[in-house]
Amino acid sequence: xxxxxxxxxxxxxxxxxxxxxxxxxxxxxxxxxxxxxxxxxxxxxxxxxxxxxxxxxxxxxxxxxxxxxxxxxxxxxxxxxxxxxxxxxxxxxxxxxxxxxxxxxxxxxxxxxxxxxxxxxxxxxxxxxxxxxxxxxxxxxxxxxxxxxxxxxxxxxxxxxxxxxxxxxxxxxxxxxxxxxxxxxxxx
Numbered sequence: 234x235x236x237x238x239x240x241x242x243x244x245x246x247x248x249x250x251x252x253x254x255x256x257x258x259x260x261x262x263x264x265x266x267x268x269x270x271x272x273x274x275x276x277x278x279x280x281x282x283x284x285x286x287x288x289x290x291x292x293x294x295x296x297x298x299x300x301x302x303x304x305x306x307x308x309x310x311x312x313x314x315x316x317x318x319x320x321x322x323x324x325x326x327x328x329x330x331x332x333x334x335x336x337x338x339x340x341x342x343x344x345x346x347x348x349x350x351x352x353x354x355x356x357x358x359x360x361x362x363x364x365x366x367x368x369x370x371x372x373x374x375x376x377x378x379x380x381x382x383x384x385x386x387x388x389x390x391x392x393x394x395x396x397x398x399x400x401x402x403x404x405x406x407x408x409x410x411x412x413x414x415x416x417x418x419x420x421x
Contacts, residue, residue, distance in 0.1 A: 235271040238300065240264075242291055245298060245384065256298070256386065258320055258364045265324040265362045265384060278302040279326040279380035290382075297387040302326075303380060310374040313349050313397040314407075316365065319386040324362040328379035331356050332363045335370040335397070347404035349397045357381075370397060 244264040248257045268274060278290060285306040292299045313335050323330060332355055338348040349370055357363050365371045367386070375381075394407045 235273060236264075236267045237271065238268065238274060238290060241268045241300065242293070245300075246293065246296065249296060256296075256320070258322065258366065261384060262322050262324075262362045262364050265322055265382060266360060269324050269326060269360045269362070269382065275326050278382070279304055292388065299385045299388055301383050301385070303383055305375060305379050306377065308374070308376040308379065311372045313351075313370050313372045313399060315368050315370050315395045316385065316389055317392040317394040318367050319389055319392060320367050320369075321365050321386070321389075322362055322384045323357060323365075323373070324382040324384075325357040325359050326380040326382055327359060328376050329356050329358050330363075330379060330381060331374040332365075333372045333374075334365075335372070337370060344406070345403055347395075347397050348402050349399060370395075 241264050245256065245261050248260045248264070249255065250257070278288070279302055283302070283304045285304050288302045288304065290300040290302055313333075323332070333351050334353040335349045336352050338350055339346065341347070355363070390410045392409055396405045396407055397403070398405070
């Protein structure tokens with residue numbers, strides 16, 4: 234029997250430590266990779282018939298985590314950014330996503346300045362998942378028609394995030410927005 238979205242949801246819920254309130258992100262990553270082997274699920278949520286955009290598949294009322302399908306028409310390279318106090322796990326369904334990680338070389342004492350340096354890049358091919366923890370600076374690049382499933386620790390539209398400009402050595406605070414990420418195009 235195929236591993237389903239419902240199985241994933243149950244396993245993500247079970248990955249939380251009641252004492253700390255934190256999810257075991259490596260367990261969640263493994264469960265997402267298991268879901269990515271379900272060809273019927275991938276076709277249903279990321280197939281050619283699915284409208285372009287970000288689609289909320291599930292949002293947990295208790296823990297707040299979300300499961301989204303990102304169906305991209307055009308390729309994109311994001312600037313270095315973080316997801317604020319939330320984690321995110323990307324699971325590749327179609328094409329690929331290049332994941333880059335950065336380190337911050339300054340102490341963050343100047344709210345508008347930031348010196349970040351790329352330290353690692355790797356590729357997610359279909360069936361693979363990658364983890365970014367809270368406040369981890371990263372960027373992604375994907376080609377036209379790339380599709381991925383992303384699990385976030387919360388609705389990213391409801392929290393403050395940061396975007397970094399490497400050329401200007403600056404950082405911009407992105408305040409929470411009014412809408413939910415699942416309502417249309419989402420920050421990646």
